[in-house]
Every structure is written in C-alpha cells, then in structure tokens.
Amino acid sequence: MSETEALLEIKNVGKEYDGNRVLKDINFTVDKGKIVGLVGENGAGKSTLMNILFGMNVIVETGGYEGExxxxxxxxxxxDPVDALNAGIGMVHQEFSLIPGFTVAENILLNMEKTQQSVISKVLGKRLDTIDLPSIHESARSAIDKLGVQLDSQSLVSEMPVGHKQFIEIAREINRExxxxxxxxxxxxxxxxTEADILLKSMRRLxxxxxxxxxxxxxxxxxTEVSDKIVVLRDGQVVVETPAEGVDIGQVAKWMVGRDVDTENIKTSKVDKIENKEIIMEVKNLWVDMPGETVKDVSLKIHQGEILGIGGLAGQGKLGIPNGIMGLFPSGGEIIFEGKSLPLNNTLEAQKNGISFVSExxxxxxxxxxxxxxxxxTFNAMQIQERFIKPYLGGLIKFRDDKAMxxxxxxxxxxxxxxxxxEKQLARNLSGGNQQKVCLAKAFAMxxxxxxxxxxxRGIDIGAKRLVLNALEKYNEENNTTIVIISSELEELRSISDRVAIVCxxxxxxILPPDAPVEKFGLLMSGIHTKEEGEK
Incomplete structure (x- = not known):
C-alpha cells in the first residue's frame, strides 16, 4: 500500500454471481478520519462491494472475489464479519439486526457485555461472571449521547419506531472500542x-x-453536505471518484444514472379539481396506539381518485395513520369507506373491502x-381474493395457477x-430497492x-425513485385508484401529490397544495398554523 493517509485501499476488485458480472475493476481509497459518500443506482454494486469488505458469508460461498x-x-x-469487526470495521446494514425482546442497552452492548465477578465465579472461573447492568446502561447512554438523540436505554426495542431502531444500530457500532x-x-x-441532520453532525464528529x-x-x-469525497458506481464500475467540495446534487445524479435528472419536480396544484370528486374515505377522530408514532385525533376526508400525501416529522404520528386503519396496531375512532363503516383492528376486512397497504x-x-x-x-390476491387458483371438481380441489402467477x-x-x-429468485436475495418494488407489485396485484x-x-436510488413514483401516478390515472402516500421526504410528496397533509x-x-411555498410546510411541521392552510 502506498504511503498516504489511506486507511482503506480497494484495488481492482471484481465479483461474479453465476456468470453475472456485478463488479468490475473497482478502485478507490478511504483516508483516515474522512467521510466517503458512496452512491449509485440500485443494482450498481454497492451492496456487493460492502459485503466483500465486511466479509459476508455470501461472498465466500459464491467463490470469493477478484482483486485486493x-x-x-x-x-x-x-x-466472515467477525474478522472484519476484529480488524476495526463496523457496519450498519440497511435492514435491522436487533433483538426485539432486548432493551436498547442490551442491543448496543450485544456480544460486548461488561461483567463483574461473583462469589461463584471467583471459585469456578470467569465464565460464571454476572452481567454488570449499570455499566452496560452507562456505556449505552454514552454511545447514544454521541449521536445527540433522546433514547431510553432501558426501553424494549420492540416498542421503538423504525427511526429509533436505526439510531440504536449506529450506536452499537460507535460503541466498539x-x-x-x-x-x-x-x-x-x-x-x-431533522433526525438526519443530527446523524450527519454525529458523523462529522466521529x-x-x-x-x-x-x-x-x-x-x-x-x-454533498457531509462527504469529503464522493465515489459513484454505475453498472458495477467506479465512474467518478472526486472531492465533494463544489459538487452539486444535479451533477451527482447525472453521474449516477448517466442522464439529467430533474430534482425540483413539483406538481401543479389540482385542489379545485379534487374538491369536486366524491369522498371515498372519511376518517373521524382516529387514534392509534403505535409506539413512537401515536395518532391522537385525526379527522380527514380522502377524495376518489386523488393522490394524497401525508408528511410530518418522525414521531408525530404520520406512520400511525395507515398502520391503524389497516389493523396493525390498536386503534379507535370511525372509518367510513365508500359510504359504509369499516371495522377497525381487522386487517383482513380492510383488504377484503378493497384497501391495500405497502408498509414502511x-x-x-x-x-x-x-x-x-x-x-x-400474488400471495395476497391468492389468499384473499382466490385469484391465481385453478378449481377442479366444482371447486372441491384447488391448485395454484403457476402460469398466471x-x-x-x-x-x-x-x-x-x-x-x-x-421470477423464481427469492425475495431475500434482492437488493433493498428491488424488495420495495416487489412490495409495490404485491399491492398492485390486489x-x-x-x-x-x-x-x-425508502432505500431506492434517485433514478428508481422516479420510476416508482411514476408507476404510482400511472396506476392512479389508469385505474382511478385513490392513493395515500406517507413519506418523510417532503419534496417526494410535493412531486406526486394533489394535496399534502402535514401531521403534528x-x-x-x-393541508396544502403541492406548489405552496416550502416554508409553509415547514411551519406546519413545527406546529405553527398559517393563514392559507386548512383542510381543503
């Protein structure tokens, strides 16, 4: 390795899966105390490269890799990952690896538990030492404090919202000595x-x-804000390695997808047109007991054929609305769907009535x-609507219709x-973005x-993001399907929604039109009413 400040140097790394070339001649460095932003569309090879670096079993089991x-x-x-951890490499995966029944502190200190001697262990050996719980909670709080977030180290992970789980994962890696x-x-x-800003500041401190x-x-x-250097992957190759200073978002997007990407695509208001449509769902005084996303009293009218966006800061209840209506968490209030009362706390009934849900x-x-x-x-359509099934003997015997599937x-x-x-590839083996597309297809199939x-x-690159949003718009237009999108990204909501409701x-x-000034959305998220907003 050359005499530089490089901590990590990747040289001519390549990888194939069953003859499919996913990485080719990858070269870049990571200097000590620096942040390298790694970007690329889904399928560009980011996950495979990180699996190689972290010693994931899938790499060894598929013949290893080329390069050094x-x-x-x-x-x-x-x-294996233990080798990587012992060398000083930590990894926070896109999907969580937490134990729901353990506390925050227990998850952060997992396999790094601090122990203390007992009378028995003094006689029979260190293996019988007891867990030093006060020390564990102290270490966990120290790691949490570095992130600048408010988490109770004694709370169970199963009771945490998704955003908090991510901070727990990161705190665990920070805690490694x-x-x-x-x-x-x-x-x-x-x-x-807001949470992302906290994390970016924590990254800079680290x-x-x-x-x-x-x-x-x-x-x-x-x-562009936090990185010292940006590395862009496209089709399994490094197409750009450049200092981040002076690089704008549009340029990075173009490097990623090889074409210009419109990053400021705000939908024109159609509020007047929407108001003239029938009400397909009316939500009255909805409450939902979803830990970390509690809904207290939501009343909302959703118009037939519209795309309604729901946004807001984490923990304010936006995620609780669909989870409550779909029966995934205890809820109360009244839901009127197509003129009839919809029973709450019953997922099957919601689906039978023609409502589908793509979960976060x-x-x-x-x-x-x-x-x-x-x-x-096809699973939900098969189970709930009895589609993709061939009946025989007057329906006495039923078989899957593999051709239709x-x-x-x-x-x-x-x-x-x-x-x-x-179509026979296992869902587990898809990238995160492609898993999300399968979830969307599952809902469309209903x-x-x-x-x-x-x-x-979530977890989808900028090119595929527009593809998914376009697919939702197309499905809405061609089928007159009412769509309610809940998102943490305001610009995403403004690009596709006919109206945007803010939860606080x-x-x-x-509720504002998508082309309302961005500062008005910010005020609503902060709990400040503006003169022009209202439930339109």
Missing amino acids: IYFDGKKVNFK KVKLIILDEPTAVLTE ADMGVSIIFISHRLREI DRRGVGLLLDESIDWNI KECADKYIDELEIRCIN NPRLLFVSEPT EGKIFG
Missing part, C-alpha cells in the same frame, strides 16, 4: 430531515475523532423473504424494472380501490 483490499497498512481478505471504519448503508432512509466512514445514501443532498417495514410486514418473487407478488410477476418485473434473475403506501422510495402531535395540522 488493504486495510490499515495490511492486505486483508476477511472470511477498536472501530476505525464504519460503513453506514442508507442510515437516513428511515429518518426525518470523523474529527479519526474514525473513517463510508456513507451510502440515496439522499444526495446529504452526500418491507422485511417485517411486506415480504415472504424465503419465497420467490412470483409467490410474493408467472404472467403477473413478469408483468410487474418489467413495468417496475425489478432487477432479478427471474387491484385495490384505495392504496396506502408508506415510505415508497398526532393530528392533521393542515
């Missing part, structure tokens, strides 16, 4: 802009302390990870550009009359 990696002055080839490099894979995907960071994000504004928790709620793509896409899956693989080997979509572009303190604080 130098870390802290030594050539390395990690056989020998950490020299932290890989953050989409750490802000589940965070609001870098100043000498910790290097590889920061993977589809939020390009964050990449795609792995926990949305997918059958160990089943194929075609099975995932394949046709349906192939249709959405093509329309949503799901990057996969074929032919819903009203579709809730929560964080539809568990209530709808106001």
Whole structure:
C-alpha cells in the first residue's frame, strides 16, 4: 500500500454471481478520519462491494472475489464479519439486526457485555461472571449521547419506531472500542430531515475523532453536505471518484444514472379539481396506539381518485395513520369507506373491502423473504381474493395457477424494472430497492380501490425513485385508484401529490397544495398554523 493517509485501499476488485458480472475493476481509497459518500443506482454494486469488505458469508460461498483490499497498512481478505469487526470495521446494514425482546442497552452492548465477578465465579472461573447492568446502561447512554438523540436505554426495542431502531444500530457500532471504519448503508432512509441532520453532525464528529466512514445514501443532498469525497458506481464500475467540495446534487445524479435528472419536480396544484370528486374515505377522530408514532385525533376526508400525501416529522404520528386503519396496531375512532363503516383492528376486512397497504417495514410486514418473487407478488390476491387458483371438481380441489402467477410477476418485473434473475429468485436475495418494488407489485396485484403506501422510495436510488413514483401516478390515472402516500421526504410528496397533509402531535395540522411555498410546510411541521392552510 502506498504511503498516504489511506486507511482503506480497494484495488481492482471484481465479483461474479453465476456468470453475472456485478463488479468490475473497482478502485478507490478511504483516508483516515474522512467521510466517503458512496452512491449509485440500485443494482450498481454497492451492496456487493460492502459485503466483500465486511466479509459476508455470501461472498465466500459464491467463490470469493477478484482483486485486493488493504486495510490499515495490511492486505486483508476477511472470511466472515467477525474478522472484519476484529480488524476495526463496523457496519450498519440497511435492514435491522436487533433483538426485539432486548432493551436498547442490551442491543448496543450485544456480544460486548461488561461483567463483574461473583462469589461463584471467583471459585469456578470467569465464565460464571454476572452481567454488570449499570455499566452496560452507562456505556449505552454514552454511545447514544454521541449521536445527540433522546433514547431510553432501558426501553424494549420492540416498542421503538423504525427511526429509533436505526439510531440504536449506529450506536452499537460507535460503541466498539477498536472501530476505525464504519460503513453506514442508507442510515437516513428511515429518518426525518431533522433526525438526519443530527446523524450527519454525529458523523462529522466521529470523523474529527479519526474514525473513517463510508456513507451510502440515496439522499444526495446529504452526500454533498457531509462527504469529503464522493465515489459513484454505475453498472458495477467506479465512474467518478472526486472531492465533494463544489459538487452539486444535479451533477451527482447525472453521474449516477448517466442522464439529467430533474430534482425540483413539483406538481401543479389540482385542489379545485379534487374538491369536486366524491369522498371515498372519511376518517373521524382516529387514534392509534403505535409506539413512537401515536395518532391522537385525526379527522380527514380522502377524495376518489386523488393522490394524497401525508408528511410530518418522525414521531408525530404520520406512520400511525395507515398502520391503524389497516389493523396493525390498536386503534379507535370511525372509518367510513365508500359510504359504509369499516371495522377497525381487522386487517383482513380492510383488504377484503378493497384497501391495500405497502408498509414502511418491507422485511417485517411486506415480504415472504424465503419465497420467490412470483409467490410474493400474488400471495395476497391468492389468499384473499382466490385469484391465481385453478378449481377442479366444482371447486372441491384447488391448485395454484403457476402460469398466471408467472404472467403477473413478469408483468410487474418489467413495468417496475425489478432487477432479478427471474421470477423464481427469492425475495431475500434482492437488493433493498428491488424488495420495495416487489412490495409495490404485491399491492398492485390486489387491484385495490384505495392504496396506502408508506415510505415508497425508502432505500431506492434517485433514478428508481422516479420510476416508482411514476408507476404510482400511472396506476392512479389508469385505474382511478385513490392513493395515500406517507413519506418523510417532503419534496417526494410535493412531486406526486394533489394535496399534502402535514401531521403534528398526532393530528392533521393542515393541508396544502403541492406548489405552496416550502416554508409553509415547514411551519406546519413545527406546529405553527398559517393563514392559507386548512383542510381543503
């Protein structure tokens, strides 16, 4: 390795899966105490590259990789993540690896527990030492404080909202004593802009302390703000490695996708047109007991055929609205759907009535990870609507219609550009963005009359993000399907919604047209009413 300040040097790294070339001749460096922003569309090779660096088993099991990696002055080839951890590399994956039944502190100190001697262990050996709980909570609070967030170290992870779980994952890596490099894979995907700002400041403090960071994000504004250097992957190759200073978002987007991307696409207001349409759903005094996203008293009218956006800061209740209506968390109030009362706390009834939901928790709620793509896409339609089934003997015997399942899956693989080997590939083996597309296809296959979509572009790159939003717009236009989008990204909501409702303190604080000045949205998110806003 050359005599530079480089902590990590990747030289001529390549990787194939079953003859499919996913990485080719990758070269770049990460200097000590610096933040490298790694960007690229879904399928560009980011996850595979990080799996190589972190010694994930899938790399070894598929024949290893080509090229060389130098870390802290030594050539390395990690056989498993334990090797990488011992060398000083920590990784926060896009999907969580927390134990729900453990507390925040127990998760942060997992496998790093501090112990104390007992009378028995003094006689029989260290293996019988007891867990030093006060010390564990002290260490956990110290790691949490570095992030600048408010988390109770004694709370159970199962009671935490998605955003808080992400901070717990990061705190666990920060807490490692020998950490020299932290890989953050989409750490802000589940965070609001305020939470993301807190994390970016924490990253900068860590870098100043000498910790290097590889920061993977589809939020390009964050990449340009916090990175010292930007590395762009496209089709498995490094197309750009450049200092971040002076680089704008539009340029990074163009490098990623190889074309110009409109980053300021705000939808023109159609409020007057929407107001003349019938009410498909009326929400009256809805409350939802969703930990971290409590809904206190939401009343809302949703018009037939509109795209309604719901935004707001984390913890204010926006995610609780669809989760409550769909029966995933205890709820009360009244829901009138197509003129009839809809029973709450009953997911099956909501789906039978023509309402579908794409959850923000795609792995926990949305997918059958160990089943194929075609099975995932058609499963709900098969179970609830008895589609994709062939009846025999007057319906006494029923078999799956594999041909129809394949046709349906192939249709959405093509329309949503799901990057996969074929429809039989397991959902677990898809990238995060492609898993999200499968969740969307699963909802489309139900032919819903009203579709809730929560964080539809979480973990999806800027090019695929527009594809997904375009797919939602197309589905809305062609089927007159009412769509309610819940998102942490205001600009995303403004680009697709006919109206945008802002949730604050568990209530709808106001509704604005998408082309209203951005500062008015900011005021509503802060709990300040403006003269022009109102429930339109």
